[in-house]
Amino acid sequence: MRSKPTFAALFPLSLSLSLSLSLALSLPPAAGIAQEPAAEPEISFASTELAPGLYMLEGVGGFAGGNLGVSTGEDGVVLIDDGLPPLTDELLAALAELGAEPVEFLINTHVHGDHIGGNEVLGRAGATIVAHDNLRQRLVDEGVSTGGGKVPAPAAALPVVTFADSVTFHLNGRSAYVFHVERAHTDGDAVIHFRDDNVIHAGDVLFSGLFPFIDLDSGGSVDGYLAAQKRILALADGETKIIPGHGELATREDLAAAIAMLEDARGRVRALVDAGRTKAEILAANPLADYDDAWSWAFITGERMTETLIRDLTGE
Template sequence: MTLSIIHRLKLITLSGLILCSVSILSSEEEKLKFSTTEVAPGLYMLMGVGGFTGGNIGLSVGEDGVVMIDDSMPPMLDIMKTAIATVTDKPVDFLINTHLHGDHIGNNEAMGKSGTWIVAHKSLRLHLLDKGFPTAKGNVPAPKDALPMITFSESMDFHLNGYDAHIFHVANAHTNGDLVIFYKAPNVVHMGDVMFHGLFPYIDVDNGGSVDGYIAAQQQVLALINDKTKIIPGHGPLTNKTDLQTANAMIIDSRNLIAALMKSGKTEDQIVELNPLAKYHDDWNWSFITTERMTRQVYKSLIKGK
C-alpha cells in the first residue's frame, strides 16, 4: 500500500462510525461510492471511496446465485446496491455477517426484507437479541428481518458458484463472534475486522475481543494461506500474507511492550505517559485508534484476561 493511500485512510474520521453513530450529510453522500475489484473470477471486493462507507464487502456471483459478506451502513444502502448492480442483476441469496458492528451489518434489515438469508456466528444473533441492533441513535430492539437465521458455533462450508468457501470462527479477537471466510481454490480470504490494513486494530474488549485472541486469530489465518493469497481486510485496500505478517508482528510487540510495563507495576496512565508504542505511531496511528487508544485497549485486554 502506497504512503498516499495510507495517508488518505488515516485522515478519514471513523470515531463512532464503527458503531454506526454518525449522520452523513447528503452532500457528502453524493461523493461516496464503492469501488469494485474482481479479485478472482466471480469474486469481488467492494471498498468505499470518497469517505467512510463501512467495512469492505465481499461478493460471490455465479450460476448458483449471489453470496455477500457484510452489508455496510444504512446511509450506504443505495450506493451499495448500485455497486452490486455493476456486476450482477441477481438478488443476494446469502449474506454472511463477519461480526456485530453496525458498519458491517447496518443493512441487515433491508437485506432480510428482500429475502436474503443471513448467516452469522451464534454469538452475533444472541448479542442482537440481548443488546439490540446498532443504529445511529443507539441500540434498538433487533428487527426480526435483521437477525441471522442461520448460525453456527465453529465452522460451516458453502459450495456455490464453483467454489468451496470455508467459514470459520476464530479466537475472540475484534469481538467474540468474528468470522473469516476462505475461498480455497481462488485463494482469497475475507478477514472482516480481524485485519485493519495499515492501521492499529480496534479490539472491542467490551464485546469479547482481546489482544491475545487477535494475535491468535491472525495466526490461524496465516497458517492457512500462502504468498499468493489475496486478503480482503475489514478496512483498507486488498492486501496479502506479507502485510498480515507485518501487522501480526506489530501487535505481538505492542502487547509484549505493554505487558512488561504492567509486570513492573506501572498503571494504565503511567504506561500511556511512557508511550511504549511511539515507534509505531507514524505508520499505524489513525483517527479512531490512536497510539494512545491502542495502548489503553491492549492494557484493558490484558487486565481483563488475568
C-alpha cells in the same frame, strides 16, 4: 498509496440518521477527532476482481463501513458484509453493476454496524443471513445502537442460519469455508476462505496497515486476535489475497507484519505493567511512539492501542 481511512464523520453520520441498523457499539470518539457536522458524503463502492466472479468492494469518497466480498455466478450471489445503513442503496447499485443481484446469501463477519448495516434491507428483500451463533445472540440480547440509544434489532436484520464452528458454501463453482475464530475482534467473528481461489476475507481480524480495534466489550481479546491472525497466516501463501475488514487488500506478508507489530506492542506494554506502572504512567511513557506514523489512524491512535493493551492485560 491511498490515505488512511478517517472516522471523523462516521459517528455523526450514523447516529444522526437513526436508521434501523447503525453501529452496533456506542463508542466514544478517539482523542483528536474533530466533531464537526457531517456534510452529505458522496460515497460509492469500487470493485476489485480477485478471481473470476469473486470481488472485493470498498468505499470511495468517504467512510462506507468495512470492506465487502462478493461471489457471483449461476448459483446466485453471496455477499460478505453489507456496510453502513445509510449506504445500502449505493451498495445495491454497485452490486447491480457487477450483475450481482439479487443477494441470496449474506454472511456477516461480526456484529458491528459498519459491517451489518444493510442487513434489514437485504433481509427483507429475501437474502438468507448467515452468521456465528454469538453474533445473533448479541443482536437479540443487546439490540442495536441509534442516535436515541439501544433499540431492538429488527427481525429482518437477524441471521436466520447460524453456526458454532464452521459452515461451507458450495456455490458458483467454488467453495467458501466459513469458520469461527474465538474471542478475536469480538466473540462472534467469522473468516471466509475461498480455497479454490486462494482468497480470504478476514473481517476485522485484520486492519491492513492499521492499529486494530479489538472490542473487549464484545468478547474480543488480544490473545484471541493474535491466534486468529496466525490461523489465517497458516492458510495463506505468497499468492493469497486477503480482504481486510479495513484498509487495503492485503498479502500474507502484510498479515505477518500486523502480527509482529501487535506482539511487539503488547510486549512493550506488558513490561511496563509488570514493572508496576500505573495506566497514566504507561500512557505518559508512550511505548508505541515509533509505531505511530505507520500504524496510527483517526480511530485507533497509538494511545488508544496502548489503552486497549493495558485493559486486556490488567482487566481494568
